[in-house]
Amino acid sequence: MKKFINDVEQVENEMIQGMVKAYPQYLKQLDGYNVVVRAEKKEGKVALISGGGSGHEPAHGGYVGQGMLDCAVAGAVFTSPTPDAIYEGIKAVDSGAGVLMIVKNYTGDVMNFEMAAEMAQMEGIEVKQVVVCDDVAVKDSLYTIGRRGVAGTVFVHKIAGALAERGASLDEVQAAAQKVIDNVRTMGAAIRPCTVPAAGKPGFELGEDEMEIGIGIHGEPGTHRETLKPANAIVDQLLEQILGDLDYEGKEVAVMVNGAGATPLMELFILNNHISDVLAQKGIPVYRTFVGEYMTSLEMEGFSISLLRLDDEMKELLDAPAHTPAWR
Amino acid sequence: MKKFINDVEQVENEMIQGMVKAYPQYLKQLDGYNVVVRAEKKEGKVALISGGGSGHEPAHGGYVGQGMLDCAVAGAVFTSPTPDAIYEGIKAVDSGAGVLMIVKNYTGDVMNFEMAAEMAQMEGIEVKQVVVCDDVAVKDSLYTIGRRGVAGTVFVHKIAGALAERGASLDEVQAAAQKVIDNVRTMGAAIRPCTVPAAGKPGFELGEDEMEIGIGIHGEPGTHRETLKPANAIVDQLLEQILGDLDYEGKEVAVMVNGAGATPLMELFILNNHISDVLAQKGIPVYRTFVGEYMTSLEMEGFSISLLRLDDEMKELLDAPAHTPAWR
Numbered sequence: 001m002k003k004f005i006n007d008v009e010q011v012e013n014e015m016i017q018g019m020v021k022a023y024p025q026y027l028k029q030l031d032g033y034n035v036v037v038r039a040e041k042k043e044g045k046v047a048l049i050s051g052g053g054s055g056h057e058p059a060h061g062g063y064v065g066q067g068m069l070d071c072a073v074a075g076a077v078f079t080s081p082t083p084d085a086i087y088e089g090i091k092a093v094d095s096g097a098g099v100l101m102i103v104k105n106y107t108g109d110v111m112n113f114e115m116a117a118e119m120a121q122m123e124g125i126e127v128k129q130v131v132v133c134d135d136v137a138v139k140d141s142l143y144t145i146g147r148r149g150v151a152g153t154v155f156v157h158k159i160a161g162a163l164a165e166r167g168a169s170l171d172e173v174q175a176a177a178q179k180v181i182d183n184v185r186t187m188g189a190a191i192r193p194c195t196v197p198a199a200g201k202p203g204f205e206l207g208e209d210e211m212e213i214g215i216g217i218h219g220e221p222g223t224h225r226e227t228l229k230p231a232n233a234i235v236d237q238l239l240e241q242i243l244g245d246l247d248y249e250g251k252e253v254a255v256m257v258n259g260a261g262a263t264p265l266m267e268l269f270i271l272n273n274h275i276s277d278v279l280a281q282k283g284i285p286v287y288r289t290f291v292g293e294y295m296t297s298l299e300m301e302g303f304s305i306s307l308l309r310l311d312d313e314m315k316e317l318l319d320a321p322a323h324t325p326a327w328r
Numbered sequence: 329m330k331k332f333i334n335d336v337e338q339v340e341n342e343m344i345q346g347m348v349k350a351y352p353q354y355l356k357q358l359d360g361y362n363v364v365v366r367a368e369k370k371e372g373k374v375a376l377i378s379g380g381g382s383g384h385e386p387a388h389g390g391y392v393g394q395g396m397l398d399c400a401v402a403g404a405v406f407t408s409p410t411p412d413a414i415y416e417g418i419k420a421v422d423s424g425a426g427v428l429m430i431v432k433n434y435t436g437d438v439m440n441f442e443m444a445a446e447m448a449q450m451e452g453i454e455v456k457q458v459v460v461c462d463d464v465a466v467k468d469s470l471y472t473i474g475r476r477g478v479a480g481t482v483f484v485h486k487i488a489g490a491l492a493e494r495g496a497s498l499d500e501v502q503a504a505a506q507k508v509i510d511n512v513r514t515m516g517a518a519i520r521p522c523t524v525p526a527a528g529k530p531g532f533e534l535g536e537d538e539m540e541i542g543i544g545i546h547g548e549p550g551t552h553r554e555t556l557k558p559a560n561a562i563v564d565q566l567l568e569q570i571l572g573d574l575d576y577e578g579k580e581v582a583v584m585v586n587g588a589g590a591t592p593l594m595e596l597f598i599l600n601n602h603i604s605d606v607l608a609q610k611g612i613p614v615y616r617t618f619v620g621e622y623m624t625s626l627e628m629e630g631f632s633i634s635l636l637r638l639d640d641e642m643k644e645l646l647d648a649p650a651h652t653p654a655w656r
Contacts, residue, residue, distance in 0.1 A: 002520065002629075003519075003595060004519070004596075005559055005595060015601075018598055019619075021604035021605075022583075022597065022604070022618075023617065054594065211330075231334050261592045262589070263332065263627070264626045265385035265589075266343045266382065266385050267333060269350065269385065270333055270339060270342045273346030289351065290350075291347075296593065299591070299592045299629065301590070
């Protein structure tokens with residue numbers, strides 16, 4: 001295993017510390033926890049909290065700041081954070097207007113966030129949640145009942161975060177987050193796996209001419225393996241499944257071409273070249289495109305495509321200012 | 329060779345098209361050339377043009393937009409753009425106030441940008457240049473006489489770009505760019521090489537326990553090979569060489585921890601954790617830190633550290649607004 005690390009036991013701690021030291025204008029760490037909150041707490045607004053395992057950087061700490069999240073909780077690599085850490089985060093960011101938890105649909109995350117919410121509710125904090133389930137590749141997976149939550153989660157952070165910043169109520173922010181979830185679909189593929197530091201070996205193996213279709217974001221295999229095809233053919237395949245799942249016809253969309261961690265930007269742009277052409281041919285206008293690393297899986301070489309159907313309110317919230325390490 | 333591409337002959341063309349289709353609010357392409365310019369030309373200002381081989385994305389097209397570059401010219405992967413393409417770029421962005429070329433010190437780039445400048449000067453366009461040479465690893469390299477220009481180039485784009493946006497003269501913008509060059513130093517290391525699509529095999533080979541020290545950004549080997557060390561020890565080694573080259577004591581700095589293309593953000597943050605600690609111990613205050621992929625080498629797994637000494641003017645220009653795909 002070749003990595004720029006010091007100690008497999010310390011990767012999460014050192015990562016969080018290195019992130020907070022890089023961006024003190026946006027972030028601070030809660031003492032004793034791998035939990036980051038805004039450098040300056042904003043009082044009187046609904047607080048947004050998200051998180052999950054480490055290894056998805058810049059998610060989720062990179063989205064903490066004005067206009068997006070108030071708090072991100074990081075577990076061990078690809079492992080849910082514990083309820084006590086989530087609970088500390090909820091307490092730190094609540095300012096009386098309530099807390100919305102944005103949870104990706106993985107069994108461990110859902111269970112631990114719910115336990116934390118119960119602990120906070122017993123203290124009188126109003127907590128609601130949404131569960132993101134944008135991955136069209138699988139219905140149930142190794143880690144999840146129902147669809148997995150993947151890169152589309154970042155759109156939930158952005159749009160719900162912008163609405164919360166304007167002083168909307170907890171119910172309104174929850175409804176906006178749910179509207180994003182109802183309108184976003186994602187699917188991905190990979191040509192190289194990643195290695196969880198504590199495991200020391202890749203999560204799966206691929207032959208020199210193989211790719212994995214329908215990958216999640218926890219280093220697990222996808223739905224099946226195929227012979228590697230040209231980029232455009234892979235795009236066609238993923239888009240067919242996404243567009244077959246929701247009626248995008250004539251709807252303006254936001255596109256996210258998300259790198260899994262080791263995919264060169266050159267290749268993401270080559271992929272977007274065809275994504276853009278296909279959507280144009282199908283009469284689906286693209287309002288905004290985001291190409292880069294938004295929700296990664298360590299050094300996996302892969303990508304996902306997310307398509308979000310937009311209405312005027314969502315367009316405005318998507319474009320609203322944000323001041324965070326990874327979305328500015 | 330496993331890549332998300334269609335045709336090795338088309339990677340540069342499809343990359344540029346995919347970038348422009350992703351960010352039409354910032355960019356447009358010059359017909360017939362892999363040259364991107366701002367979507368809306370700003371008249372009456374000094375125009376900044378940069379570029380080089382492809383494979384360094386988001387450099388340089390990702391830095392075209394308000395507050396940074398006016399034009400980026402892309403050659404084949406790791407190959408200088410041709411003088412005629414650079415010349416077309418110069419003509420497209422000049423609006424009478426003159427053009428500053430920001431060239432990385434590689435022999436091919438320097439030669440071709442100078443030829444283009446001569447062609448433009450014959451047409452009466454005022455063209456000046458700066459040559460970035462921030463890499464402290466080598467004096468002369470396979471491709472360069474003198475030090476190579478690497479990730480520090482992005483600071484030149486940012487600071488000179490912000491000054492040009494305010495209406496400064498060509499001489500003033502050139503002086504600001506040169507001041508950045510005089511105050512920035514960079515050094516890098518890698519644990520996995522990258523593969524130029526047209527070559528089909530990696531530029532060098534590394535054993536399972538080896539790292540390459542002093543890498544450039546064109547997939548070439550560095551100065552020497554060593555046994556892989558813990559992240560903190562690598563940071564110590566690179567910082568020692570950077571800090572030994574310029575007197576940083578007591579100066580505020582901007583830090584860039586640049587991923588080479590396949591390095592997970594988790595590892596870049598782990599590296600920054602120690603960089604930040606070492607600078608604090610040495611009494612070098614960090615004004616801003618930038619962690620991410622700014623100047624890549626396809627899917628090389630490596631990183632570089634850049635340290636820029638700042639004064640008040642540079643701090644203000646560094647923080648000034650920019651609206652580009654990769655720096656916002």
